[in-house]
Amino acid sequence: MTKEAGKTPESTKVRRRKDARPAEIIAAGISEFEEYGFRGANLARIAKKAGIAKGTIYLYFPSKEALFLAAIETHISSVMGESEAGLAEVEGTTQELLTQLLRNLYARFVHGEAQALFHILLSEGDRMPGVISDYHAMTVQRGGTLLKNILARGVERGEVTPGPALETPHVVIAPAVYFAVHTIMFKNTQPLDYDKYFEAHLDLLVRGVLAR
Amino acid sequence: MTKEAGKTPESTKVRRRKDARPAEIIAAGISEFEEYGFRGANLARIAKKAGIAKGTIYLYFPSKEALFLAAIETHISSVMGESEAGLAEVEGTTQELLTQLLRNLYARFVHGEAQALFHILLSEGDRMPGVISDYHAMTVQRGGTLLKNILARGVERGEVTPGPALETPHVVIAPAVYFAVHTIMFKNTQPLDYDKYFEAHLDLLVRGVLAR
DNA sequence: GGCATTACTGACCACTGGGTCATTTGCGGA
DNA sequence: TCCGCAAATGACCCAGTGGTCAGTAATGCC
Numbered sequence: 001m002t003k004e005a006g007k008t009p010e011s012t013k014v015r016r017r018k019d020a021r022p023a024e025i026i027a028a029g030i031s032e033f034e035e036y037g038f039r040g041a042n043l044a045r046i047a048k049k050a051g052i053a054k055g056t057i058y059l060y061f062p063s064k065e066a067l068f069l070a071a072i073e074t075h076i077s078s079v080m081g082e083s084e085a086g087l088a089e090v091e092g093t094t095q096e097l098l099t100q101l102l103r104n105l106y107a108r109f110v111h112g113e114a115q116a117l118f119h120i121l122l123s124e125g126d127r128m129p130g131v132i133s134d135y136h137a138m139t140v141q142r143g144g145t146l147l148k149n150i151l152a153r154g155v156e157r158g159e160v161t162p163g164p165a166l167e168t169p170h171v172v173i174a175p176a177v178y179f180a181v182h183t184i185m186f187k188n189t190q191p192l193d194y195d196k197y198f199e200a201h202l203d204l205l206v207r208g209v210l211a212r
Numbered sequence: 213m214t215k216e217a218g219k220t221p222e223s224t225k226v227r228r229r230k231d232a233r234p235a236e237i238i239a240a241g242i243s244e245f246e247e248y249g250f251r252g253a254n255l256a257r258i259a260k261k262a263g264i265a266k267g268t269i270y271l272y273f274p275s276k277e278a279l280f281l282a283a284i285e286t287h288i289s290s291v292m293g294e295s296e297a298g299l300a301e302v303e304g305t306t307q308e309l310l311t312q313l314l315r316n317l318y319a320r321f322v323h324g325e326a327q328a329l330f331h332i333l334l335s336e337g338d339r340m341p342g343v344i345s346d347y348h349a350m351t352v353q354r355g356g357t358l359l360k361n362i363l364a365r366g367v368e369r370g371e372v373t374p375g376p377a378l379e380t381p382h383v384v385i386a387p388a389v390y391f392a393v394h395t396i397m398f399k400n401t402q403p404l405d406y407d408k409y410f411e412a413h414l415d416l417l418v419r420g421v422l423a424r
Numbered sequence: 425g426g427c428a429t430t431a432c433t434g435a436c437c438a439c440t441g442g443g444t445c446a447t448t449t450g451c452g453g454a
Numbered sequence: 455t456c457c458g459c460a461a462a463t464g465a466c467c468c469a470g471t472g473g474t475c476a477g478t479a480a481t482g483c484c
Contacts, residue, residue, distance in 0.1 A: 016431045016480055037335075039251050043472060053433045055474075064472065123249075123335035125397055136402050140394075163419065168412035170404070174390035175383045181393060182352075182382070185337050190348050192382070200380035204416065207375060228450055228461045255442060265463045267444080276442065 022060045022070075024050045029071035034116040038068050038124045065127075072117070072131050079114050080138045094154035098172075098205060101150070105143075105176050106198060115180055144169050175201040234272045234282075236262045241283035246328040250280055250336045277339075284329070284343050291326050292350045306366035310384075310417060313362070317355075317388050318410060322395055331396055356381050387413040 028049035032041045043064060047054040061067040092100075108114040117135075125132045147169035154160030165171055175197075182192055240261035244253045255276060259266040273279040304312075320326040329347075337344045359381040366372030377383055387409075394404055 014432060014478090014480070018431065021431090042470090054472090055434065056432055058473070059431070122393065122397055129401060132397060133401050136398055140398070140402070161419065164408070164412045164415040168409055170390060170394070170409065171387045171412045171416050175386040177390045177393060178382060178386035181334065181389060185334055185344060186348055186352070189341060189345050190352070192380075196376070197380055197382065200376045200383045201386075203376040204383050207373065226449065226462060230461065233461090254440095266442090267464065268462055270443070271461070 021050075021052070021056065025052070025057055025060060025067065026071050026074050029067050030075050033068060033071055033120060034113070037120055038064075038127065041068070069128065069131065072120070072128075073134070075113075075117055076131075076135060076138060079108070079112070079117060094150060094157065094159040095206065097150050099202060101147070102173070102176060102198070102201065105173060106179065106194075109176055109180050110183055110194070115184065118180060119184055140170075143173065147172060172205060175204065233262075233264070233268065237264070237269055237272060237279065238283050238286050241279050242287050245280060245283055245332060246325070249332055250276075250339065253280070281340065281343065284332075284340075285346070287325075287329055288343075288347060288350060291320070291324070291329060306362060306369065306371040307418065309362050311414060313359070314385070314388060314410070314413065317385060318391065318406075321388055321392050322406070327392055327396065330392060352382075355385065359384060384417060387416065 025046070028046045029041070031049060032046045036042070041064070043057060044054050046067075047057055050057075057067065061070065109118070121132065121135055125135075148166070151160055151166045151169065151172075155162055155166070160166070179192060179194075179197055179201075186192075237258070240258045241253075243261060244258045248254070253276070255269060256266050258279075259269055262269075269279065273282065321330070333344065333347055337347075360378070363372055363378045363381065363384075367374055367378070372378070391404060391406075391409055391413075398404075
């Protein structure tokens with residue numbers, strides 16, 4: 001998902017484009033950081049991807065860390081912005097809402113770029129508590145609230161039976177995170193069957209496991 | 213979790229102990245790799261922890277990578293060995309078995325050293341497909357089989373209702389993995405309440421979420 | 425066209441850290 | 455006690471990389 005995306009098409013000629021640079025550098029940075037993480041990322045390579053000299057990066061960002069922060073920040077809002085599409089508004093049974101929410105979650109989290117971001121933050125989040133907080137707010141926090149609302153409404157409608165699991169909605173989406181983790185670790189050796197897994201996840205939510 | 217653990221108590225005196233060295237170096241390596249991961253680990257620091265000179269490491273291991281592999285291998289079998297204690301043998305209802313299995317899982321995975329191992333492999337597993345395979349076999353594979361047996365027996369007893377979730381037992385333990393992931397990422401900023409979470413997990417298994 | 429401004433360059437610096445090896449030192453045997 | 459070997463040392467080597475800066479050239483103004 002990288003390659004020669006945003007460089008001047010023709011020319012080995014130098015161009016002065018002060019206002020376009022930062023975004024280009026950030027784009028190159030995102031692709032680099034996604035692929036190699038923070039430590040593994042290489043400034044010379046980022047410069048190459050952006051079609052500029054290494055020194056130019058330092059005209060716009062004071063350090064590798066600063067570029068990383070800017071890139072992550074940009075990436076988070078881009079990735080999260082997409083998934084904004086008002087879910088809570090949709091009418092339907094709780095099961096329909098949940099299914100839709102989960103499909104959406106899996107789509108971005110398992111196949112999309114959200115997974116790379118997750119991987120980076122999981123691996124190297126220690127170095128940037130601020131970013132971690134933002135990330136938490138935009139994912140866990142927001143998703144949790146949304147889920148709680150859906151479930152609360154479900155209880156009112158008699159579609160959901162109250163219980164501890166509703167106050168800790170984490171457990172409801174946990175299997176999706178597990179799927180992402182499993183994919184990251186084992187995709188090359190022991191990949192999971194997506195359809196089966198998704199069905200099992202839904203089944204768990206619908207009826208639990210133990211007979212009553 | 214490191215510090216001056218396993219060095220010769222007294223002395224700045226050099227000692228020749230060919231047979232004890234590898235284990236000491238591995239021990240120091242484990243602690244270092246746990247704290248910094250592979251890339252972040254520093255050979256000089258490992259040597260210091262082991263109470264030897266850097267060069268000595270290379271008398272026993274040809275490279276940083278080799279030491280890492282040896283350390284991980286040792287660590288995996290130590291961590292996994294502990295949890296061997298035959299669970300499948302215990303008599304009791306399916307719910308009791310599941311509860312016990314989960315308690316055990318949480319205990320090692322959330323508080324124990326298994327989490328550090330998980331974190332390393334998740335972050336830097338790409339570089340070592342062999343280790344990843346081993347890890348998969350010793351955790352996912354084995355745990356999955358165990359869980360399938362428990363659930364199958366539960367079905368026979370009429371304690372478990374059959375369904376897709378039983379063929380993908382991943383979803384059953386997924387919340388535990390989620391907890392570990394959440395802990396790794398957010399322990400300093402947004403820690404979860406363990407007891408509540410555990411209860412919610414169990415609740416999910418017992419009765420699902422949606423009313424029938 | 426000439427000039428001032430400044431975006432841009434890339435050779436260079438400084439430092440880190442994995443890996444080497446000539447030298448030193450502990451130790452067992454004669 | 456002395457010798458020879460192998461264990462251990464740590465100064466050194468060098469590749470990789472974040473960061474610098476004197477010089478270059480694009481651009482806009484007169």
